[in-house]
Amino acid sequence: MRLTKTFLAVSAAFCSTIVLAYTPGTYTASVAGQNGPVAVEVQTSADKILSVKVSDQKETQNIGTHAVEQLPAKIVEAQSADVPAVSGASVTSKAIKTAVQECLDKASGKKTAASPLKDGTYEAKAYGNNGWLNVKVVIKDHKISEIQTPGQRETKFLGDTAIREIGKDIIDYQTLNVDNIAGATVTSTALKTAVGEAIEKAGGNIANFQKPVPQKIKKIDGVQKQEVDLVVVGAGGAGLSAAVTAKDLGAKNVLIVEKMPVVGGNTLRCASAFNAADPERQKALPMTDTLKDAVVKAINEKPANEEHKKLMADVKAKYEAYLKSGSKTLFDCPEWHALQTYNGGDKVGHIPLIRTYANNVLDTLHWMQSKGSPVMDRVSQGAGALWQRTHQLDAPAGLGLVDPLYQDAVKQGVNFKLGTRVTDLVLDKSGKVIGITAEDKVGNKYQILSKNGVILATGGYSQNKEMRQKSAPHLTPDMVSTNQPGATGDGITIATRHGADTTGMNYVQVYPLATPGTGTLQGRARKMSGLDDVIDVNKNGERFVKEDARRDEFVAAIKKQPGAVCY
Known part of the structure; x- marks a missing residue:
């Protein structure tokens, strides 16, 4: 009996001093991630994190989803939200960790103090689509009152829309839980990341800036x-x-x-490479022996059909007239453009349609100029092109085509x-x-x-x-x-x-201009002015392909390189 009483006494004394880590239960929280809210669900016992689950997310496949797949188990193993971020998915990682910590705070009875933001101007930056996005956040009366992006270079209609619309919602609703602008996810995320850093510099906790933005479009019956x-x-x-x-x-x-x-x-999103036979601009380019050989070869091969034979004859007549003129400048004409297009497509194209394209493309270029497209005078050979007839526009990406x-x-x-x-x-x-x-x-x-x-x-x-x-x-x-x-x-x-037919659906162009993982058009495509200032190498720094090769040949060569990537 005395042993039992002693045991009970000790037990009672022990229980009076123990502190439970958590109130057992399931807790939820949502924090803005790369592409929108990342919702988590955390289950705890009295003293343990039992499970962590990402219940809803829109993160980028094979980038943000790596954090979604890996972090929950790491948090349970560490029994803490303070675990290393998944490499390459820092934004998603931070969202998950912040949401889990919010759940743990709820489970332990802590209330996230809504400490007032300190008035002032706070600066932060994050990498956007076209470079660093510098952000200034003005805090007035303890609220976000203004978001500035001095010197921003994000793409018009995409990035600037994201900056304008998301910035307005952050100010109006005092939240970072704003959906990205579709098509401008990189800029959207960069803006929210930088604003989040500014909030923290102002003494705020981003967990307190996660309320959702209400639906703005009114639902109408009928x-x-x-x-x-x-x-x-x-x-x-x-x-x-x-x-x-x-x-x-x-x-x-x-x-x-x-x-x-x-x-x-x-x-x-394009690189504004516009191919057209343009004698006026091409007269600055020389006609080399190598180029002459290419024409001679194309007009003397065995024709695939009567239409091909006629197109070859038309090019031959134009080329003979060119030689007779004594010109030393680059030979080109709509017929040669059409023949190269047909040959470049392995002779499966529809020649009358190709001729229509080649005969009208220069007029189209002039029409775009009449609308305000800033066409540059320099003509080069664009990536994947077969002749020096590539025009560039003096504007980033495809802005010089779309904006006018x-x-x-x-x-x-x-x-x-x-x-x-x-x-x-x-x-x-x-x-x-x-x-x-x-x-x-x-x-x-x-x-x-x-x-x-x-x-x-x-x-x-x-x-x-x-x-x-x-x-x-x-x-x-x-x-x-x-x-x-x-x-x-x-x-x-x-x-x-409704009965429409399709043709050529199996012909999909592939060329290495996508950033691995995201698919974002990489800097080379935005800045390249022609093949004369580009070399391509593999991971070992070795050239492995002619830079002016056909696009399908180029891609086949890349696939054979270490990691199937090129630089």
């Missing part, structure tokens, strides 16, 4: 109906060109419908409906296309009828891995694309649903 003269689906280079041309020809009510929140499409068209469209009164996905075509009883149906991100439905039909300018499908695999199985799902995220083949899907 279908909203509208009638216009012309509907253009897609606000990239093709869609903007179509809308502006329609206006030039006298169309009154032209509407562009675009599923992304920004204009520009793939054209805005957009400004002209706005000036002429073209209407835009952004953030609205076209779901189907509307056909009359005879099968004629007379409009579209569409839906915005909150599910509001639209029916837009068009007096003059519908122009589908929705681009390709390189970001639709399922469609890509079906059409070109060699493009494995792990391959990233420089295409904008909206290039998912929607127009192709909708058109074929």
